[in-house]
Amino acid sequence: AQSVTQLDSHVSVSEGTPVLLRCNYSSSYSPSLFWYVQHPNKGLQLLLKYTSAATLVKGINGFEAEFKKSETSFHLTKPSAHMSDAAEYFCVVSDYGIPGGSTLGRLYFGRGTQLTVWP
């Protein structure tokens, strides 16, 4: 099975400063990777996805992530945090296209990183 590890359960930043949320994945292949965001008592919203095209992926709301195969990482960044960015963020890997994986493209979720933005 695929897996992801989010290295920080909580990250706090001041408004206007950069955001870095770290994610490492476990796979012998190049998997499909996603970042989702969840606001309180809401469902998950897709921020961006990597599916073996460009290694630097741009998403919504100014977020981007870089796929680094040598480091098995897919860290999420944003140059300048906004108060509205405060939420929980999930790094997610799919087993679609992985030998032995499912045809469905099952998702495997990290435990989440809670981002707090101070004014």
Place this chain on the structure above:
Amino acid sequence: DGGITQSPKYLFRKEGQNVTLSCEQNLNHDAMYWYRQDPGQGLRLIYYSQIVNDFQKGDIAEGYSVSREKKESFPLTVTSAQKNPTAFYLCASTVGGGGYSNQPQHFGDGTRLSIL
């Protein structure tokens, strides 16, 4: 606008009672999923369905049941056999259930289930 509707938003269960969570989508998606979310544990897959009249167990199916009689509907029943049902339940869907599904999943806004 297309989307996924989960109801109710909050649900309370008495000991020994079965409850059913509703999930309806108008996205014309083939595949649908149910996840359970507990604090600090991410999302865990309960059941999924790739096509009408077919569904598969996920990682934590014990104490739950589902049906998929219509493409747009995928209700989840939490049975009395589920001893720790208090959690946030999320329904999701994605286009393509037949082997080409690398598209992102779309999520509903969840149902929070609590035990009385």
